[in-house]
Amino acid sequence: MCSNEKALKGIRILDFTQQLSGPYASMVLGDLGAEIIKIEKPGGDDTRTSPPFLNGESAFYMSMNRGKKSIILDLKKTEHQQIALELAAKADIVMENARPGVMSRLGLGYNEIRKSNPKIIYASISGFGQNGPYRDRGGLDIVIQAMSGLMSITGEKGGRGMKTGSSISDMFSGCYAAIGILAALNYRNISGEGQYLDISMLDSTIAILENFINDYCVAGVVPEPAGNRHTGLAPFQPFETLDGEIIAGGINNKLWESFCKALGLENLIEDERFLATAQRLANIDVLAEMITEKTKTKTTMEWEQLFDTIGIPYGTVNTVDKVIKDPQVAARNMIVEVEHPIAGTFKMAGSPLKMSKTPAVANTIAPILGQHMREILKDVLGKNESEINRIIKDE
Amino acid sequence: MCSNEKALKGIRILDFTQQLSGPYASMVLGDLGAEIIKIEKPGGDDTRTSPPFLNGESAFYMSMNRGKKSIILDLKKTEHQQIALELAAKADIVMENARPGVMSRLGLGYNEIRKSNPKIIYASISGFGQNGPYRDRGGLDIVIQAMSGLMSITGEKGGRGMKTGSSISDMFSGCYAAIGILAALNYRNISGEGQYLDISMLDSTIAILENFINDYCVAGVVPEPAGNRHTGLAPFQPFETLDGEIIAGGINNKLWESFCKALGLENLIEDERFLATAQRLANIDVLAEMITEKTKTKTTMEWEQLFDTIGIPYGTVNTVDKVIKDPQVAARNMIVEVEHPIAGTFKMAGSPLKMSKTPAVANTIAPILGQHMREILKDVLGKNESEINRIIKDE
Numbered sequence: 001m002c003s004n005e006k007a008l009k010g011i012r013i014l015d016f017t018q019q020l021s022g023p024y025a026s027m028v029l030g031d032l033g034a035e036i037i038k039i040e041k042p043g044g045d046d047t048r049t050s051p052p053f054l055n056g057e058s059a060f061y062m063s064m065n066r067g068k069k070s071i072i073l074d075l076k077k078t079e080h081q082q083i084a085l086e087l088a089a090k091a092d093i094v095m096e097n098a099r100p101g102v103m104s105r106l107g108l109g110y111n112e113i114r115k116s117n118p119k120i121i122y123a124s125i126s127g128f129g130q131n132g133p134y135r136d137r138g139g140l141d142i143v144i145q146a147m148s149g150l151m152s153i154t155g156e157k158g159g160r161g162m163k164t165g166s167s168i169s170d171m172f173s174g175c176y177a178a179i180g181i182l183a184a185l186n187y188r189n190i191s192g193e194g195q196y197l198d199i200s201m202l203d204s205t206i207a208i209l210e211n212f213i214n215d216y217c218v219a220g221v222v223p224e225p226a227g228n229r230h231t232g233l234a235p236f237q238p239f240e241t242l243d244g245e246i247i248a249g250g251i252n253n254k255l256w257e258s259f260c261k262a263l264g265l266e267n268l269i270e271d272e273r274f275l276a277t278a279q280r281l282a283n284i285d286v287l288a289e290m291i292t293e294k295t296k297t298k299t300t301m302e303w304e305q306l307f308d309t310i311g312i313p314y315g316t317v318n319t320v321d322k323v324i325k326d327p328q329v330a331a332r333n334m335i336v337e338v339e340h341p342i343a344g345t346f347k348m349a350g351s352p353l354k355m356s357k358t359p360a361v362a363n364t365i366a367p368i369l370g371q372h373m374r375e376i377l378k379d380v381l382g383k384n385e386s387e388i389n390r391i392i393k394d395e
Numbered sequence: 396m397c398s399n400e401k402a403l404k405g406i407r408i409l410d411f412t413q414q415l416s417g418p419y420a421s422m423v424l425g426d427l428g429a430e431i432i433k434i435e436k437p438g439g440d441d442t443r444t445s446p447p448f449l450n451g452e453s454a455f456y457m458s459m460n461r462g463k464k465s466i467i468l469d470l471k472k473t474e475h476q477q478i479a480l481e482l483a484a485k486a487d488i489v490m491e492n493a494r495p496g497v498m499s500r501l502g503l504g505y506n507e508i509r510k511s512n513p514k515i516i517y518a519s520i521s522g523f524g525q526n527g528p529y530r531d532r533g534g535l536d537i538v539i540q541a542m543s544g545l546m547s548i549t550g551e552k553g554g555r556g557m558k559t560g561s562s563i564s565d566m567f568s569g570c571y572a573a574i575g576i577l578a579a580l581n582y583r584n585i586s587g588e589g590q591y592l593d594i595s596m597l598d599s600t601i602a603i604l605e606n607f608i609n610d611y612c613v614a615g616v617v618p619e620p621a622g623n624r625h626t627g628l629a630p631f632q633p634f635e636t637l638d639g640e641i642i643a644g645g646i647n648n649k650l651w652e653s654f655c656k657a658l659g660l661e662n663l664i665e666d667e668r669f670l671a672t673a674q675r676l677a678n679i680d681v682l683a684e685m686i687t688e689k690t691k692t693k694t695t696m697e698w699e700q701l702f703d704t705i706g707i708p709y710g711t712v713n714t715v716d717k718v719i720k721d722p723q724v725a726a727r728n729m730i731v732e733v734e735h736p737i738a739g740t741f742k743m744a745g746s747p748l749k750m751s752k753t754p755a756v757a758n759t760i761a762p763i764l765g766q767h768m769r770e771i772l773k774d775v776l777g778k779n780e781s782e783i784n785r786i787i788k789d790e
Binding site: 156347 | 402404406448454522524527532534535537543545547550567568575581594595598601602603607623627642707712714715725729747
């Protein structure tokens, strides 16, 4: 698992995105070795002002923009639009997440850029997509979680729909953008042709509703929040213990039998109310009560040890402090530490892309605003010193 | 947006995965044009028994396995292991999501398959990864959502941690597997070399905790469920209306001013308790009360129209029945319909991969168990009729 090779070696991405959806996508591609040139407006990506801060540097910005190069362009200025166009001519991929139409109005849409770079792969990420009645609406993560139906299936049984804590509509659209870009790259490797990608947060969130669409379209049931129970298998949910709770159960007949035996509830195995998943689901309330009578008699740790021995899946609700210290998380190198020149020591999530020849590299440092302006203008565009000085003075 | 080209044309995936994480990943790659040969155990993927059903066919199975080819192999039998090995020799990619070690014991691990096919890209998806103290534990979605910290940040303020309704740890790991596979494919296009991918559900879920890791590591705060409020911006949350609620707010100073004006709360713009995001966050309780006084005076639809006119992001919590009928969802072709030979007319989520040259194709039909056995044995492995008949009789 040790190599200096990069899966996306030599791929240059011109990244106009800000906030989360786009920067998450380019972070993933950057971890894989692509060069990410991040265009920031004067003042920088909005997330540079997101708390918490380390010596004035936003931890959120640093964790989503690691390993990128930052240049400042004011895209309202004609000269800076021109610089962006020149950079796009030298890029493999362009990414943007402005509202639909904005990039075209700046002369930086797909149709403008493909003129000088017909092989360009151009990916737009938006809240609702480039077409349709809502195309011009703002797509904050919570709005998309609400409108996609995802909130309506999350929360306590009988309670209101809940937002998932982290901004998963942003991040699913980021993952889909990365998938689309990489697929387009494969196609370009074969055909020599670039293309345009239109990724939306709403589409991406509808694509993860899985069986809930079937519940309505096939079974005619409008799905509601179901608490912390598995909705298709039973029993599998949190049960009260002597000192807390444990999430466990038997998700097929074999594990159901082991689970009953572990609890000393062998009598339930032959009970006709619980013979198969469908019956256990239908009678889950009474079943859960009988299980809880037993789970309450031992501590969470005692149950963990027992379930571990007999191979029953289990877990507990970890808070983030416990996650950071978890030995499995450490073994997987999923919390990485970097030394930032201003912020100092800084921890963030690693990459889940564990690849034997081209492992993703996550322990990289986010740029200071405009840090790579001089380097990019010189090395990518071949500007001379006096041009560069004029452009930078002009910013 | 109309083309018969496929981004992954000519790519063959031998897919040993079942349940959700792996099948979701291969569905995404199949939508992009890869040929997916799904190996099913006798009786088929466990999800073939997941309700709801249409004429006995599982809607869940059909929506996650569209466009794939199904063959039945009993991997406990030496001859069937041999067939799987022969197929792997003719594949570009192998995918599996058994518990770590199982595929090697069957003679179908990466080290076995690379012997006959050194360019193979081999992706394992597991609950906790191929190494570390928890590697052998079962990784159900709810267990991973709990152990990753994601549940601890989801739910009502002051309430217990909640599971996100759909199985997003399965699907994030599926997306990461697709990303890793496509990145490995790009590397193989350049270098001619295959590799091994070790994707875990826990890693993938930790990778989407975004600012919550910073809240603890930088600010020293153990994050808790925060209800349906945006945690980093204010105001942005559901507000009560005359006949329901609306999610809206002002997420930067400009939108905050517009929002105040729309509500007739101009006096708040200069109020020093609400001058910037940090202050509005700190004083959100009193602010939310003042806003609700106003939002309660009009219907949700009236507010929607007003916010639409002045460009303020807004939304409501849609249930799945409303999502299916939403005009934006229709405009984006995000609910597709197919005619299944047994199940009949069937609706499922479309693909968010809207690509101009190689659009993903989602309206494809899932296989009957073993439907492509004969075809694959003949066309891929070149078996003759009598061999095929013997193998099929042997099943």
